[in-house]
Amino acid sequence: MAQAMTLISSQTLGSTASSVTFSSIPGTYRDLFLVVSGTISSGTGSFYLIFNGDMTNSYSTNVTIEGNGTTAASYLQGAWFGMWGPYGNTTAFGSSNSIHSINLMDYSATDKYKPVLMKSGNSANVAAVIAGRWASTAAITSLGVYATSSTFTAGSTFYLYGIVA
Amino acid sequence: MAISSKSSKVSSPNVRIQDVPNVPTITGVTANIAAAGVDVAFTPAATGGRAAVYRAVSNPGSIQAISYGTSPVTVTGLTNNTSYTFTVQGETSTGATSGTGSASGAIIPTFGSMELISTQILSATASSVTFSAIPQGYKHLQLRIAYQQTTNDSDFILRFNGDSGTNYSRHSLESNSPSVVSGNLTSQTGIEVGYNYSASYFSTSSFAGHIIDILDYTNTSKNKALKSFYGIAYSSGGKVSLNSGLWVSTAAVTSFTLNANYYLGSSFVAGSRFSLYGVKA
Numbered sequence: 001m002a003q004a005m006t007l008i009s010s011q012t013l014g015s016t017a018s019s020v021t022f023s024s025i026p027g028t029y030r031d032l033f034l035v036v037s038g039t040i041s042s043g044t045g046s047f048y049l050i051f052n053g054d055m056t057n058s059y060s061t062n063v064t065i066e067g068n069g070t071t072a073a074s075y076l077q078g079a080w081f082g083m084w085g086p087y088g089n090t091t092a093f094g095s096s097n098s099i100h101s102i103n104l105m106d107y108s109a110t111d112k113y114k115p116v117l118m119k120s121g122n123s124a125n126v127a128a129v130i131a132g133r134w135a136s137t138a139a140i141t142s143l144g145v146y147a148t149s150s151t152f153t154a155g156s157t158f159y160l161y162g163i164v165a
Numbered sequence: 166m167a168i169s170s171k172s173s174k175v176s177s178p179n180v181r182i183q184d185v186p187n188v189p190t191i192t193g194v195t196a197n198i199a200a201a202g203v204d205v206a207f208t209p210a211a212t213g214g215r216a217a218v219y220r221a222v223s224n225p226g227s228i229q230a231i232s233y234g235t236s237p238v239t240v241t242g243l244t245n246n247t248s249y250t251f252t253v254q255g256e257t258s259t260g261a262t263s264g265t266g267s268a269s270g271a272i273i274p275t276f277g278s279m280e281l282i283s284t285q286i287l288s289a290t291a292s293s294v295t296f297s298a299i300p301q302g303y304k305h306l307q308l309r310i311a312y313q314q315t316t317n318d319s320d321f322i323l324r325f326n327g328d329s330g331t332n333y334s335r336h337s338l339e340s341n342s343p344s345v346v347s348g349n350l351t352s353q354t355g356i357e358v359g360y361n362y363s364a365s366y367f368s369t370s371s372f373a374g375h376i377i378d379i380l381d382y383t384n385t386s387k388n389k390a391l392k393s394f395y396g397i398a399y400s401s402g403g404k405v406s407l408n409s410g411l412w413v414s415t416a417a418v419t420s421f422t423l424n425a426n427y428y429l430g431s432s433f434v435a436g437s438r439f440s441l442y443g444v445k446a
Contacts, residue, residue, distance in 0.1 A: 003245060003277030004442050030284075030440060031309060063396065063403040065340045076342035076402065105311040105374040111436055115311060115374035117396050131396020131405035137370055165284040165309070165440035 005033065010159045016041060016151040020158050023142040025107075029162030032104040036145060038156025039097050045150035048082035049102070051114070051140045059083040062116070062132030068125045077132075082146065086120045086128035098122035107140040114140060184214030186255035188266040192236075194251060198302035198443070201276040202230075202241035205251045205269060209236075216255025216263065223249050224268065243274045277445075279307070284440040290315060291433050292426035296441050299419050301383045303443030306418070310375040312437035314359075319431035322355030323377070325389065325412050325421045329354050332413040339406035355424065356410035358393045372437070373397035382418040389418060 006029075011020055025032070040047065049059075057079040064075040066086060077084050085100060103117040118130040134140075145158060187210030197204045205221040218231045221238035225247070230240040243249060249272055252265035280303075285294055299306070314321070324333075334351040335358070350357060358377060377393040389412040396405040412418075423439070425431045 003275040004279045004281045005277065030438070062398055063340060063342050063405045065338065065345055065405055065407075072345045074340035074342040074345045078401075103309075103374060103376060105309070106372065106438060109311075111370065112311065112372050113370045115372055115397065117374045117376060117394055119394070129394065129396075129405050129407060131374070131398050131403055133371060133398035133403070135370075135400070163279075163309070164281055165438065 005161050005163050008032075008160045008162050010157065012158075013038070013152055013154050013156045015154050018151045019144055019146040020152065021142060021144045022158075022160050025141050025143060025160070026162065027108040027139050027141070028164075029108070030106065030165030031163040032107045032140070032143070033161040033163055034100075034102040034104070034143065034145075035159045035161075036100040036102070036156070037097070039153045040147050040150050041153050042147075042150035046148050047085045047152075048080075048146050048148060049085070049116070050082050050144040050146060051134050051136070052138055052142055053144070054134070054136065055081040057081055058135045059132065062130055064128055064130045066126055066128040083116060083132045083134065084130070085118065086126060086130065096122040096124035098126075104140060104143075110137050110139055112137060185261045186210060186216040186257065186263040187213030188263045189216070189219060189253050189255055190266065191251065191253055191269045194269045194272045196272070196274060196276075197239055198276075198280070198300060200239050200241055201445075202239045203243060203249065203251070203272055203274055204237040204239050205253060206237040207253045209255065210263070213263070214257055214261070217258040218256050219253055220256060221251050221253045222265070223251055225249070245275050245277070246273060248273050279445075280443050282306075282441040282443050284438065286439075287433055287435050287437045289435050291437075292431075293422050293424045294433065294439050295420060295422040296439075297420040299382075299421075299441070300443060301417060301419075303383075304381065304446035305444040306379040306382050307442045307444055308375075308377040308379070309440045309442070310377070310438065311372045312359075312375065312439070313369075313372050313434045314425055314431045315434055316429045316431035319425065319429045320357055320427070321359040321423050321425040321431070321433075322353075322357050322427045323391070323410070323421055323423055324355040325414065325418050326416055327420065327422070328412070328414065333411065334413075335408055335410045337406060337408045339404065341402060341404040355427065356391065356408075356412065357427075358391070358408050358410060359395060359423075371397065371399050379418060379421075385415050385417055387415060388413050
C-alpha cells in the first residue's frame with residue numbers, strides 16, 4: 001500500500017519573520033496539508049494565505065465559525081487579496097501559542113477553484129473552523145503565510161505535507 | 166619388541182541422519198498492512214527432507230525472518246521506498262539447509278501511518294459512490310473529497326454495509342454566516358454529512374472540500390462513529406460545517422456508499438473526487 005502523506009518541507013523560525021513561503025511545491029500530490037504552530041507578536045494579529053504570489057481579490061469568500069469560550073459567532077470575509085486565518089473573536093488570537101491545520105484540496109487540479117478547509121485553536125481563548133476558496137484554476141506551486149500587521153515569533157513552525165490519491 | 170595388534174568392534178550410536186530439504190519455490194511477495202512488512206509466500210519442495218523452519222532473507226539488507234513450516238514468511242523492519250527481493254531456504258532442526266533458489270520479484274514497501282486505499286474520480290455525473298471490500302488492517306478510515314452536486318441546496322448521505330434501516334443519527338454545527346446553528350437528526354436511514362450548493366450558485370469551477378473520519382471501523386463491540394468537516398466558498402457566500410455521525414451497529418465496516426440522490430434527486434458532477442485512506446493505530 002502506498003504511503004499517503006509525505007513531508008514536503010518544514011521551516012522553524014530562528015528569528016521573527018513577517019511571512020513564510022513554500023515555493024517549488026511539486027505537483028505530484030492530490031492535497032496539501034499545512035500545519036502552523038506558533039505565536040504572532042501582536043496580540044491582535046492573525047495571518048492570511050497567498051497562493052502563487054497572487055495578491056488580487058481572488059480569495060472569495062471564507063466563512064468562519066469561532067468560539068471564545070463564551071460566545072460563538074460566524075464571519076463572512078468577502079473578496080480579498082489573501083485567504084484569512086481566524087480573525088480573533090472578541091479577544092486577540094495571535095498572542096497565545098496557536099495551532100492551525102490547513103487542507104488545500106485538489107491543489108494541482110487545473111479544472112477547479114481551490115477549496116481550503118482550516119481548523120484553528122489557541123491556548124487562551126479561541127477555536128475556529130474556516131472554509132475558503134482561491135478562485136483560480138492554476139495549480140498551486142507556492143504558498144505564502146503572512147502575519148497581519150505583525151510578525152511570527154521565533155520558534156514558530158510550519159510543516160507542509162503532500163497527500164497522494 | 167613385538168607389537169600385537171588387536172582389533173575391536175565399535176558399535177555406532179543410534180544417530181538418525183536427516184535428509185537435506187530441497188529448495189522451496191517462492192510464489193509471491195505482497196505487502197502485509199497489519200504487520201508493516203512483506204509476506205514472502207512459498208511452496209515447499211515436493212522431494213527431499215522436511216524443513217522445520219523456512220528462512221526468508223532480504224536483498225539488500227539481509228534482513229531475516231522465519232516461519233515454522235508454513236507459508237508465508239513475514240519480513241518486517243524493512244526501509245520504506247527501497248526495492249527488495251527475497252530468497253527462502255528450508256532448514257532442518259539440526260541446521261541442514263536447502264540452499265536458496267531464485268530470488269523473488271521486487272517489492273517496494275511504503276508503509277506509513279496513513280495509506281491510500283483507493284481513489285475514485287468521476288468521469289460523468291453519478292448519483293452515488295461506493296467503496297467496497299475495504300481492507301480490515303487499519304484502525305480508522307479517512308475519506309477526502311472535493312466535489313460538487315447538480316442540485317441547489319442538496320446534500321448526500323452515507324450508509325455503511327448497505328444498511329438502509331433507521332440506524333443512523335447525526336449532530337451538526339454549521340454556519341453560512343452570520344448565523345451559527347446546531348441541529349440533530351435521529352433514526353435516519355443514513356448519515357447526512359454533506360450540504361452543498363450547486364453550480365447555479367457559483368462558478369462551475371468551485372468545489373466543496375470535505376474530510377470524513379470513520380473511527381474504529383473494524384471494532385465489533387462498538388457502534389461506529391464518524392466526524393466530518395465540510396466547507397465551501399463561492400463569490401458571495403459559503404458554508405462551513407462540523408458533523409458527528411453514528412451508525413448503530415457493531416458490525417465491522419466493509420463498505421459504504423455516498424448517496425447524492427437521497428435529496429432532490431441530486432448527483433455528483435463529473436470531476437468530483439473521492440479518496441479513501443487507512444489510518445494505523
